[in-house]
Amino acid sequence: MRIDVVTIFPGYLAPLDEALVGRARRAGLLDVRVHDLRRWASGVHKAVDDSPYGGGPGMLMTAPVWGAALDEVTGSGVGVPRLLVPTPAGAPLTQRRAAGWASEPWLVLACGRYEGIDARVLSDAARRMPVEEVSLGDYVLAGGEVAALVVVEAVSRLVPGVLGNPASAELDSFSDGLLEAPAYTRPERWRDLDVPDVLRGGNHAAVDRWRRDRSLERTAAVRPDLLDALVARHGAAAFD
Numbered sequence: 001m002r003i004d005v006v007t008i009f010p011g012y013l014a015p016l017d018e019a020l021v022g023r024a025r026r027a028g029l030l031d032v033r034v035h036d037l038r039r040w041a042s043g044v045h046k047a048v049d050d051s052p053y054g055g056g057p058g059m060l061m062t063a064p065v066w067g068a069a070l071d072e073v074t075g076s077g078v079g080v081p082r083l084l085v086p087t088p089a090g091a092p093l094t095q096r097r098a099a100g101w102a103s104e105p106w107l108v109l110a111c112g113r114y115e116g117i118d119a120r121v122l123s124d125a126a127r128r129m130p131v132e133e134v135s136l137g138d139y140v141l142a143g144g145e146v147a148a149l150v151v152v153e154a155v156s157r158l159v160p161g162v163l164g165n166p167a168s169a170e171l172d173s174f175s176d177g178l179l180e181a182p183a184y185t186r187p188e189r190w191r192d193l194d195v196p197d198v199l200r201g202g203n204h205a206a207v208d209r210w211r212r213d214r215s216l217e218r219t220a221a222v223r224p225d226l227l228d229a230l231v232a233r234h235g236a237a238a239f240d
């Protein structure tokens with residue numbers, strides 16, 4: 001899978017050299033390319049922003065700079081990519097959306113700063129490629145870079161071959177609509193705290209039941225909205 005990230009802070013994306021994503025890149029499973037938006041800016045100041053029509057605080061990133069960048073980046077491969085734009089005004093990132101994007105051959109992430117990007121940039125791109133705005137949650141970050149890191153990591157671990165053990169993705173929190181049960185490893189006793197007996201007993205059915213119960217308990221305590229969503233989708237059968 002190819003992923004391009006366009007940003008005015010390429011250094012912000014340095015973590016993509018590390019850990020799981022870094023390893024997947026070196027293994028040739030992911031082709032990640034980070035581009036400095038200023039390459040497409042002109043003038044001595046290489047400005048990428050201007051004040052908004054209609055007034056209001058802050059600055060907006062301009063259409064000509066983003067247009068030139070996206071024309072070149074999205075025209076530099078085979079076929080058309082899906083353009084993802086992190087913004088608090090986007091639809092929330094979910095495991096389901098990440099899984100959908102993981103089967104795409106090519107994603108381009110456009111990181112906005114300041115008050116965002118001139119709206120015509122996305123209208124224009126949408127004439128040639130699928131475009132989705134994506135939000136990490138109901139809070140405002142200083143820019144799209146951290147959100148781009150999150151999207152790349154959430155998507156990458158679902159790309160076949162990237163995780164050593166693909167079963168770990170299937171057992172994730174959210175993959176069944178519930179939060180994961182707590183987990184333990186050696187030593188059996190630590191600071192007077194014991195690993196629950198059932199996990200050491202070798203009865204797999206009992207372990208599954210215990211994990212399911214803890215999952216439900218935890219979800220009910222911290223994310224009752226997820227339980228409501230499961231019931232809305234499957235009715236009482238959600239808990240069989």
Ligand code: ADE
Nearest residue numbers: 086087088135136141147
């Ligand atoms: N950019 C600024 N805030 C954001 C958020 N909450 N999610 C995605 N991108 C953002």
